[in-house]
Amino acid sequence: DAKTTQPTSMDCAEGRAANLPCNHSTISGNEYVYWYRQIHSQGPQYIIHGLKNNETNEMASLIITEDRKSSTLILPHATLRDTAVYYCIVSGAGGTSYGKLTFGQGTILTVHP
Amino acid sequence: GAGVSQSPRYKVAKRGQDVALRCDPISGHVSLFWYQQALGQGPEFLTYFQNEAQLDKSGLPSDRFFAERPEGSVSTLKIQRTQQEDSAVYLCASSSSPSGRAQHFGDGTRLSIL
Numbered sequence: 001d002a003k004t005t006q007p008t009s010m011d012c013a014e015g016r017a018a019n020l021p022c023n024h025s026t027i028s029g030n031e032y033v034y035w036y037r038q039i040h041s042q043g044p045q046y047i048i049h050g051l052k053n054n055e056t057n058e059m060a061s062l063i064i065t066e067d068r069k070s071s072t073l074i075l076p077h078a079t080l081r082d083t084a085v086y087y088c089i090v091s092g093a094g095g096t097s098y099g100k101l102t103f104g105q106g107t108i109l110t111v112h113p
Numbered sequence: 114g115a116g117v118s119q120s121p122r123y124k125v126a127k128r129g130q131d132v133a134l135r136c137d138p139i140s141g142h143v144s145l146f147w148y149q150q151a152l153g154q155g156p157e158f159l160t161y162f163q164n165e166a167q168l169d170k171s172g173l174p175s176d177r178f179f180a181e182r183p184e185g186s187v188s189t190l191k192i193q194r195t196q197q198e199d200s201a202v203y204l205c206a207s208s209s210s211p212s213g214r215a216q217h218f219g220d221g222t223r224l225s226i227l
Contacts, residue, residue, distance in 0.1 A: 032214070043117070043204050043218030044156065087155060091213075098169055099213020100146060103155030 004088045009108040012082075018075040020107055022088030025069040031092050033064060034101065035073045037084040037109075044087065044103075047073065078111045085109075115139060117219035119205050125225045126195050134190045134222045138207030145188050146216060147180055148204040156204050162188060163211055192224075200226045 005023040012018040024033065035047040048055055048062045050071075055062045061074040075082055087106040091099055118137040126132050138145050143164050148156035149172075159178070161169040164185035173180070177195075182188040192199055202223050206216040 041220070043206070043220045044216075046215045046217060049214065085155075098161045098163070099144065099208065099210070099216070100158045100161055100169065100172075101148075101156070101213075101216065102158065103148075106155060 004090055004104055006086075006088050006104065006107045008105065009110070012075075012078045012109060012111050014080060014111055014113050015077055018078040018082065018109060018111070020073040020075075020086050020088075020109065021070065022072070023070045024088070024090045027068050027090050028092075031090045033062065033068075033071050034089040034091055035060070035062065036087045036089065036101070036103075037082075038087070038106070039081075039084045047086075078109075080111050080113065083109060083111045117205055117207055117217050119203075119219035119222050121222060122220070123223050123225075125227065127227050128195060128197060130195055131191065131193045132195055132224065134192075134203050134224070136188045136190070136205030136207075136219060138186065138188070138205070139209075139217055140186075142207035142209050142217075143185075143211055144208040144213045144216075145182055146206040146208075146213065147188070147190050148206065149174075150202040150204055150221070152201075159190070159203075161213070195224075195226045197226045200224055 034049040036044040038044045064071045085106040145162040147159040150156040158172040162182040202221040204221045206218045
């Protein structure tokens with residue numbers, strides 16, 4: 001699976017949009033971009049995933065560049081409860097990977113009052 | 114709620130003891146994954162089941178680690194002759210997709226080996 005690069009940490013003011021970047025320049029054509037987050041002492045929580053089109057759900061939006069080499073997770077109105085480690089993961093669908101996730105260090109997002 | 118349930122939440126064992134960790138996935142989910150998370154690190158893949166078949170066990174760190182899912186639902190991760198380096202949080206995740214998309218995680222079992 002392709003490797004991802006994320007900033008170590010980011011800050012965001014409560015109520016503002018949080019934009020979390022991720023580079024995945026070695027992504028291959030059949031690999032999806034996944035975002036998970038992990039709040040302290042909990043298991044990771046699925047946020048969103050996409051292949052090449054932008055995606056939106058009730059939690060966030062995912063913007064993938066046309067060349068698919070980078071993406072941005074957008075939390076439109078961050079709250080204190082969004083403080084967590086955010087993981088950007090690239091994973092193949094099917095084949096021998098079976099969708100197993102390779103977590104990096106992630107981005108520690110801190111939302112301030 | 115009908116999320117992924119793991120038990121026990123915490124487990125303390127002496128070095129050399131055997132332990133068994135249980136995962137109850139979301140009902141009907143065909144894919145089940147186990148991950149190991151060391152302190153301050155991201156989770157690392159251990160093994161994958163599709164229904165009752167263990168299709169990938171490449172992440173198991175040694176032959177002391179064994180996982181099963183005999184009826185395609187509940188899974189057990191067993192660690193024999195535990196060592197201090199086995200101390201970690203063990204996470205279970207399930208997915209309705211055979212390709213493991215949108216995995217739902219439990220809150221893990223925190224294993225401490227004394």
